[in-house]
Every structure is written in C-alpha cells, then in structure tokens.
Amino acid sequence: MQNAKHKRQIFKYALYKRLSQASLVVSLLSLLALVIFIVIRGLPYVNFQLIFGDYGAEPTIKPALVGTLYLVLISVLISAPIGIGSAIFLTEYTNTKSKIIRWVRVATETLAGIPSIVYGIFGYLVFVVALGFKYSLLGGGITLAIMILPLIVRSTEENLLAVPKSFREGSFALGASKVRTIFTVVLPCAVSGIVTSLILAIGRVISESAVLILTIGMVVDKMPQGVSSPGTSLALDVYYFGSFGYPEQASATALVLLILVLAINIIATVIGKKLNKFSGGRL
Amino acid sequence: MNKKYDITVRNCNLFYKDFHALKNLNIDIAENEITAFIGPSGCGKSSFLKVFNRMNDLIEGCKITGEVIIGDMNIYDKDIDITMLRKEVGMVFQKPNPFPMSIYDNIAFAPRTFGVKKKSELDEIVEKSLRRASIWDEVKDRLKKDALGMSGGQQQRLCIARALAASPKILLMDEPTSALDPISTGKIEELVNELKENYTIVIVTHNMQQATRISDKTAFFLLGEIIEYDKTENIFSNPKDKRTENYISGRFG
C-alpha cells in the first residue's frame, strides 16, 4: 500500500516536472519561431532607403520614426512628472492604509487593465472631436500619456515603498525636512527602478497601435510638421503596409520595431543596474 | 555657549490611539551624564526616547501630553522648530541605518541640511565627526565608497559620526549595540564613554552589564511607568523597589 502510494507520488512529481519543462520549451520555441520568421521575412528589405529615404514611389518609414519620436516625447514628458508626483504623494504624504488611498489604488489598477482601444476611442472623442485637434500627434501623445500614467504611478509607488523606513527615520532624525528626505534619500534609492519603469513605458508607447489608429490619422506618406500635425508611427506603418499591398515593407518595419523594443528592454535593464551603484542590490 | 541642555520631564503621557503607552513619567536628566533606560520588552523605553526628539510626530495617532523641557524650552510648544530640535538632539538607532551613499555624503548630510556648502568646511566637519566616533582611521582612505559596504559595527559608528556631524548637545541611542558582535559593542561602549565629556547621552539597553559599565544613572521601566530612577550603582547594588530587584536579578523580563 505505502509503497504503491510512494511510487505514484514519484511518478506524479516526474510528470509535473516534464510537463512544465515541455511548456517552457514550447513557449521559448514559439518566441524563437516568431523572431526567426520576422528576421527572414523582413531582413532582406531593411535598408537605408526604407529607414531614411523620402516617401515616394517606394514607401519609407522616416515619417513613422519621427512620429514615434514625437509620441514618445509627448507622452513621457506629460506622464512622467504627473505619475511620479502622484506616486510620491500617495506613498509619502498620505496614510497608505487609509480608505481613500485604497480606492485610488484600486482605480489605478483598473485603469492599467483597460484595453487600449478604449483609451483610443476616448482620445478620439475628446481630442479629435470635442477639442477640435483633428487627427494630431499631440492628441495621440496625450492619450498615450493617460494610458501609461497608471503604469508609472504603480511602479513608482512600488519602488518608493521598497525604500526601507529606516532611511526616512534616519533622515528626519538628522533634522531634514520631508522634502529634503524625499529628494536626497528616498528618490535616489528608488531612481533606478523608476527609470526602468519609464523606459518600459516607452516600450509600451512604441508598440501601441489601437490608440493611434483613432487619434493620429495614420498619414504614412508625409513628414509630420509639428505636434499638431497628423502622423504615423512604426506600429501603424506595419498595419498600413500589411493591409495595403506592401508585405515586404511590413515585415521590414516589424523587424525594426522588434529591434527597437528589444533595445529598449536591454537599456532598461542596464540602466537599472548602473543607477544602483550605491545600493548594490542591498536595499 | 552657556545655554543649558538638561532634560526635565513632567507628567508625560503618551498614547498610541487608545493605547496608553507611557504613564505620567517624571525624570530629570543632567547635562553631560549618561542615563540608561532598562526594562522588559514593550515597556516603553523606545517610545520615551523618541519623546526627546519628537520622532513620535511621525506616527499617526500618537498623542503626547505633559511637559518636556530641554534647557529652557518646552519642546512640545507650538512654536518649536522641530528641525532645530533634532539638530540639537541627535539619535542613533538600533539597526545601523547609513544611507546608501558614500561615507562622506552620509556624514555631510546634516551639515548640508543646515546650509553648509563650502567644501573645505564640509571636509573639516566630516573628518572631525569621524575622528570623534573613532572610525576615521578605518575609513579615511575610502570616504567616497558606499557606506553600505562596511561591517555592521563600522556602520553603527558611522551613524554615530553622522549624528555628531549635526553638532548636537544630546545624543539618544536606542539599543545601539544589540545588532553587533562583542568587539564592536566594546568599541561603541568605549566611544560612548569618551563622548560623555561633551554630550548628554540617553541610552536604551537590554544588557545589564552595559548599563553598569557605561551609565551614571539608570531608569527602570515597567509597563509604561518609571519604577525607579537613581545612580546606576544604587539601582544595581541596592534597588529600593522589589520589581527592580526582580528584573536586574533576571527573575523576569
């Protein structure tokens, strides 16, 4: 009896182990397949003309690169100060256990979970229609800012909460004010995590498409003339080229996008490590 | 220069919300003496220590009544500048808590808070404070290195130096050696004895020998009350209260 049960347990353990190994292999393989597929299909068509050439008979992604840059700048310049400021307020100036704060937290979490097309329709109704921006990079950038705001608030909050209370106490006990404590002790401890999350938010902006279809107009063939002009982004170009008869350029643009997002993730990791110089992971 | 820095407490009560943690405490602490607070865990030693630099202000729902007079000012008066109070009443915590910055920046933290900007002046304060805390020789070649790379004992002496850099008159220490090995503990006790000449020191300790080795006076706390407060030798050789006797002879707590 005992023996049979024991054997069954060993068998079960081995089975679970194999199953989890298999699922890991499957997910890695599918990721690899995707990357290889994009590289094979896209790499032959990635060239100087595609990336930096003027849009003419042959489509290029120069307008999309500039558009994407605009969107990143607009959304991060708006959401970073507001998001970091809100997180500082939430963690340093309010009682983290109070009811209102718990509600605010639930609200941010919910906002972070809303599908981006919902943000898109919001941006369309508010900026394109109601405020009369028409299709514009500004309207799209602001909508993206609203979309990444909860992400930034959440992760900044987490990074601030991870700073040990003993640092704050030490600072106060030395006569430092709240503001000085936040800026010289708490934020430097959290800065690597905050910068990392900002960079990851940039990744979100770069890969977003649903919001932009509804807000910036997908003008793939003209260079944007400023924040109030309509435009396009890399992700939108992939969609446009794919749907309107340029499959090679679609694959090439997808590859550029993939490399960009990969680079951003690597930069985020490296910066996270670099800025941690003085805490050496001991926090 | 002849401002006085003795501490007088009259009818001090402390509440954490509804919990009455300190009950009607009275004590007179003389300048340039070392006073030890002893007593079983949870009797309110740390709470009382934090009364002297108003660290309890940070705790939500904490209320303090009575008078706490340092020199000639009631530190719970409305118009007290808490920043200046904490400059004059330094604190060292149970667990060493150097900031994750360089050793130099740790020591320069308080002077910078109070507006010292000149490099030469800061250099001087840093060296003087580290010398006072007898750690200068160990760190003088690595002032720009991360303070968290030091041993626990060094970190605690760094924290003492950091507190001294604010040029306080009173130093509060909450079990400063309880996280340290015997050798580091010995060094800190030695240091505390040296500091006595220039500072008034109040130290919480769970170590009876430590109290007898370093303190001039000892206060025994029990359940939020001061049961007995006297010269240290009297407390340990000739306690007046039965409960004090029981505690120091290890019969409870």
Ligand SMILES: Nc1ncnc2c1ncn2[C@@H]1O[C@H](COP(=O)(O)OP(=O)(O)OP(=O)(O)O)[C@@H](O)[C@H]1O
């Ligand atoms: N922030 C707080 N909120 C509510 N109660 C508290 C708080 N801090 C301390 N107390 C309570 O007040 C009493 C005194 O605590 P305190 O930390 O002053 O004791 P202590 O003598 O320093 O103990 P120990 O020797 O363990 O450090 C304890 O019963 C404790 O539970």
Ligand SMILES: [Mg+2]
């Ligand atoms: Mg304590």
